[in-house]
Amino acid sequence: MFLQRWASQIEQLFELLRDYNVRIVLLGTTLLGVAAGLIGVYLLLRRRVLIGDAISHATLPGVALAYLWSTSHGQEKSLGVLLCGAAISGALGGIAVLLLRHVAKLREDAALGIVLSVFFGAGVALLTVVQRIPGGESTGLEAYIYGKAAAMTPQDVWLSATASLVVLLTVGLAGKELRIMCFDAQLARSQGWPVLSLDGLLIGLVVGVTIIGLQAVGLILMIALLVVPASSARFWTHNLNALLVISALLGAVSCASGTLLSAAYAGLPSGAIIVLCGCFLFMISFVFGTQRGVLWRQTRIWALRREQDQQHFLRAAYEVLEARGAVPDNPAELRTSQAFPLTALQHRRDWSLGHIRRLARQLTAANLVVYSGEPTVQLTPRGLLQALASVRDHRLLEKYMLSETEAGVGEADREADYLEHGLQPEHLAELSGTLAPDPTKPVLPSPHGLEIPSRDTES
Amino acid sequence: MSNVATNGGSAGAISAATNARPLVIREVTVAYQRKPVLLNIVLDIPAGSLVGLVGPNGAGKSTLLKAIIDMVPLISGEVLVFGKPYRRNRARVAYVPQRETVDWDFPASVLDVVLMGTYGQLGWFRRAGAKQRAAAMQALKKMGIEHLADRQISQLSGGQQQRTFLARALVQQADLYLMDEPFAAVDAATERAIVLLLRQLQSEKKTTVVVHHDLHTVPEYFDYLVLLNTRVVAAGATQDVFTENYLQKTYGGKLTLLEEVGEAMRLRDGGTP
Numbered sequence: 001m002f003l004q005r006w007a008s009q010i011e012q013l014f015e016l017l018r019d020y021n022v023r024i025v026l027l028g029t030t031l032l033g034v035a036a037g038l039i040g041v042y043l044l045l046r047r048r049v050l051i052g053d054a055i056s057h058a059t060l061p062g063v064a065l066a067y068l069w070s071t072s073h074g075q076e077k078s079l080g081v082l083l084c085g086a087a088i089s090g091a092l093g094g095i096a097v098l099l100l101r102h103v104a105k106l107r108e109d110a111a112l113g114i115v116l117s118v119f120f121g122a123g124v125a126l127l128t129v130v131q132r133i134p135g136g137e138s139t140g141l142e143a144y145i146y147g148k149a150a151a152m153t154p155q156d157v158w159l160s161a162t163a164s165l166v167v168l169l170t171v172g173l174a175g176k177e178l179r180i181m182c183f184d185a186q187l188a189r190s191q192g193w194p195v196l197s198l199d200g201l202l203i204g205l206v207v208g209v210t211i212i213g214l215q216a217v218g219l220i221l222m223i224a225l226l227v228v229p230a231s232s233a234r235f236w237t238h239n240l241n242a243l244l245v246i247s248a249l250l251g252a253v254s255c256a257s258g259t260l261l262s263a264a265y266a267g268l269p270s271g272a273i274i275v276l277c278g279c280f281l282f283m284i285s286f287v288f289g290t291q292r293g294v295l296w297r298q299t300r301i302w303a304l305r306r307e308q309d310q311q312h313f314l315r316a317a318y319e320v321l322e323a324r325g326a327v328p329d330n331p332a333e334l335r336t337s338q339a340f341p342l343t344a345l346q347h348r349r350d351w352s353l354g355h356i357r358r359l360a361r362q363l364t365a366a367n368l369v370v371y372s373g374e375p376t377v378q379l380t381p382r383g384l385l386q387a388l389a390s391v392r393d394h395r396l397l398e399k400y401m402l403s404e405t406e407a408g409v410g411e412a413d414r415e416a417d418y419l420e421h422g423l424q425p426e427h428l429a430e431l432s433g434t435l436a437p438d439p440t441k442p443v444l445p446s447p448h449g450l451e452i453p454s455r456d457t458e459s
Numbered sequence: 460m461s462n463v464a465t466n467g468g469s470a471g472a473i474s475a476a477t478n479a480r481p482l483v484i485r486e487v488t489v490a491y492q493r494k495p496v497l498l499n500i501v502l503d504i505p506a507g508s509l510v511g512l513v514g515p516n517g518a519g520k521s522t523l524l525k526a527i528i529d530m531v532p533l534i535s536g537e538v539l540v541f542g543k544p545y546r547r548n549r550a551r552v553a554y555v556p557q558r559e560t561v562d563w564d565f566p567a568s569v570l571d572v573v574l575m576g577t578y579g580q581l582g583w584f585r586r587a588g589a590k591q592r593a594a595a596m597q598a599l600k601k602m603g604i605e606h607l608a609d610r611q612i613s614q615l616s617g618g619q620q621q622r623t624f625l626a627r628a629l630v631q632q633a634d635l636y637l638m639d640e641p642f643a644a645v646d647a648a649t650e651r652a653i654v655l656l657l658r659q660l661q662s663e664k665k666t667t668v669v670v671h672h673d674l675h676t677v678p679e680y681f682d683y684l685v686l687l688n689t690r691v692v693a694a695g696a697t698q699d700v701f702t703e704n705y706l707q708k709t710y711g712g713k714l715t716l717l718e719e720v721g722e723a724m725r726l727r728d729g730g731t732p
Contacts, residue, residue, distance in 0.1 A: 045565065173584050180575050184561045187627075190528045190554040191579030192546065238611040240566045426648065 013260055022263050025149050028157035029216045029255040029274065033225065035164035035209045037251025038171050040226035041233070041244050042202055045182040050109070051097060051203065053223040054116040056210045058093020059086035060123025060219055063144050064130055071133065079155060086144075086211040093119050094203055147218030147271025149259050156215055163212045167205055171244060178202065179240060216255075218271040225251065228278040235289025250285075254278035306362070308421050313359045314368065314387035315394060316348040317379055319446070337379040339370075393420045395446060396431040403435075480542065481506050481635045481666040482527065487536035489519070489526050494725035496522045498690045500536070504683065509661045510668040511681030511697070515710050518688045520670045521557070524637045528554050540635060550580060553633035557640050558620050563612050569623050570595055570608040576630035591630075598629040601659075603652055618649030625656060636660060636667040643672065654680060677701055689718070 016022050043052050066085025070078060093115050100111035127141055143151055171178070180188045181198045189195050206226065213222045233246035258274030287295050317340070321327050326338045345356050360377050363369035368383030379387060394416050401412040423431075482504040489497040496519045504510055512520050525531045527538050529545050540548045553576070573595040574587045581587065587595075599605040602622040607615070615623065621641055628636060641653055657680065660667050668685075671677065677684065677697065684700040686692040686709040693705040 045562075176578055176581070176586060177583070179567075179571075180578050183565045183567060183572070183575065184556065186530065186556045186560060187554065187575060188578075189530055190549070190552070192549045193578075234566070238566050238613070239568070240571070243566050 009264075013264055016260065016263055021150075022260075024154055024157055025152045025216075025263070026256055026259050028152045028160045029149050029259045029270075030252045031157070031160040031164040032209070032213050032216060033229070033251035033253070033255030033274075034248045035160070035167040035251075036213060036222075036225040037229040037233075037248040038164075038167050038244055039202070039205045039209055040230035040251070041240075041247050042171075042178050042182060043206055043226055044230045046199070046202060048199075048202065048206075049223070049227050050112045051094065052206050052210070052226050054097055054112045054119075055090045055094050055203070055207055056214075056219045056222040057116045057123075058096075058119035059090040059211055059214060060120055060144065061126055062086045062089025062092075062123075063141060063214070064123055064126035065089070067130055067141060068126070068133075079153075082144075083159075083211050083214075086214060087207055089119065090207045090211060094207070143218070144214045145218050145220060146269050147214070147216050147221060147274075149216040149262060149270035149274075152215055156212075159212050163209055167209065170201070170205060174198075174201070175241075175244075216259075216270060217274055218269075221271045221275045224275040224278060225255070228275070228282050229254065232278070232282040232285040232289075235285040235292045238291055250278070250281050254281055304421075309355075309359055310363055310366075310368075311386075311390045311421070312349060312417070313345065313356070313363060314379070314383060315390040316345050317369075317377070318384075318387040318391050319348060320344045321379075322446075337384055339376040339378040341376050342371075343375070390420070392432075393423050393428065396428070396435055397423065398446075399435050400431055479506055480504070481540065482668070483539040483542075484523075484527070485537050485539070487526055487538060488534045489522055489531050490534055490724075492725050493727075494721045495534075495689060497526060500526075500691055502685060502691060502694055504666060504668065506666055507661060507664045508666055508683040509657055509681050510666070510683045510685060511671045511677050512668055512685045512687060513671050513674065513677060513709070514687035514692075518709075520687055521639050523687065524554065524639055524668070524670065527637060528552060550631075551634045553628040553631040553636050555624050555628045555636070555638040555641060557643065558617070558624055563615065563620060565612060567612055568608065569599065569604065569610050569612060569615070569619075569626075572612055572623050573598055573626045573630055576627040579631065594630050594632075595626070598626040601629060601656065602626045616646070618645040621645050621649055622652060625653065629656075634665055636665060638667065638669045640670050640672065642669075642676075674706070689721070 017026075043049055062085035063082050064085075066082045069085070070076070070081045075081075096115045096119075097108075097111045100106045100114060101108055104111075106114070130141060140148070140151065177188075177193060177198055178201075180191075180193065181195055181202075185195050188198075209226070210219070210222050213225055217225055229247045229251035230243070232250050233243050236246050237243050254277040255274050258277040259270055261277070262268040262270040262273045285293065287293055290296055317337075318327070320340050321337055324338065324340065342353065342356050342360065345351065346353060351359075357371075360369055360371040363383065364371045368380055368386060370378040370380060397416040397420050398412045401407045401415060402409070405412075407415060480503060482502065484500050484502040487497060487500040488495060500523065512523065514520055522531060526533060527540070527545065538545060541551055542548075545552065570592070574591055576598070577587055577591040577594065581591070596605060596608065599608055602625055604619060604622045604626070607619060607623075610619075612620070612623065621643075625638075625641060628638070642650055645653070657667055657669070661682075669681070671680070678701055681697050683695070684697040685694040686700060686705055688709045692709045693700045
């Protein structure tokens, strides 16, 4: 029943696609999503996101003035004139930010706040003027604020296509130049790249994409189309080229799905739905992203913690054997280990018996330990080797701490317990070079002696 | 900025030999908000020397490097790099900024960053190819981090970041290297690797200017020393310049009259930051 409803709704969506107008609008917004997704990556990396927002808000007075200009010249509302007006006033907004910053010496956030609100306020005032003049009530200029994709014409689609082509070409040609400017503007300048012009190119493209997106998404929400796909893509990759592809894809998908949804449920504003679709994709990326998604990160943390516990288990096992005198002078000769009770490990670490059993089972699966549910456990030859390495690392670090820091025996043991997992081969080489120069004795004696059975009595 | 030949007067006498001189700085003054940061800097760095640029915080060390590569406007004076203004001799200079100046979370691998060193020679729209990759790997090898080529730069230690930056400079194959605090907060192994690199550059007859903070290592590392505190306090062979008298003049704790006057210049201007 539920499934049937879903199926019929999906059928409805496909029904929509037969409509020529819907297909046109869909194509237009999807191309817009690609362009915004691509240029958004550079905007984000260059940390110019808020300038993008100020510019899109600054387009409104231009739209209204362009409308007034064309009516006073006895012309119909023409898209070209409106978009020219938007571009000019958007660019003026950008210049105003620069002037406020460098001539009036305001902070960047203050300059952006002023430009954004003042230009937008002027735009709203001018819109009221437009609505008062005869025939001005139904201009549809409000669509530029909140976005109305359904109003897109084939002409708009051509504009979107041109914009995404220009952005694609620019990124394809000058990707290297944009990359060096975004990463290290000082290096770029020292190599003679015109950083100011490259910044201008970036902002110019953002203005271009913004004014074309005005109709579909609206000036208030345009910034989301630039930032959200690029930010979502960052969860999936560390590679700039992959970032561009994923961001363009996410931009296209959110625009396409948002457009379809708003067409299917008449009355839903396209801009808002597109942004919500983008937000949905952001959430998915945030959770499942393979590079920075929280799920993977948490899994990695758990895996690391488990590995640490397993190492501690093996080291504790070795120490139990050592305390029982079951380790020869040269431990490398040791082939098999005695079996010893699991409870002996409890004295060495603050672990519950259940946790010890769980670790023993994990290590048995890794063929490091022999344990099949009896109260005793035994190390395999491989397990012994690993335990040996772990003990060696721990004691080297302990000895280093005792000789180089003020730490006492108990502190050194606890700190080494934590730090030993970070030891890299180069550190080990350095440590064993200075502290254990005798290669026939790979394992140092424990600084706190073997007669100390439990961690609690050390300090 | 006028050229050497047209400068006349005393400059004419040295113009013949000037082409071989890696770095000549003539009476350079730089100011931020009218407060002088560098005052009347005169330097003539001998070719093939390994130069330490030393002075207290705010002495203008980084600004001097930036002034050399046209990154800050000069109020007066000129800088000649191998006898020409920097903009006409860029390919012969490699600049290593302080590593905190970039975002190490940028989506790039170590190799990507080192390849950026080749962008200047590549010119507009051309991409780095196999030749540039080989050169970048070579530079990484020299810095002892070729195994990190594919590592994300967000996963580097401070020392590895610095080695990446130095590899990026090496790949530029310059004759004059300008390094801004390469020794700042690096591990002992990286410090040794950098010293080795500096010695090697010197053996290849390259000239290197290093902004440096640790006075203890100055006599060991550098054979030429510039003591800077807004003005050049002293410049010359390390054994002549690294004396208590000059160091006292450079680091002499209290606010000098000159600094007070400079600060007054800024405040007179309205005191905006």
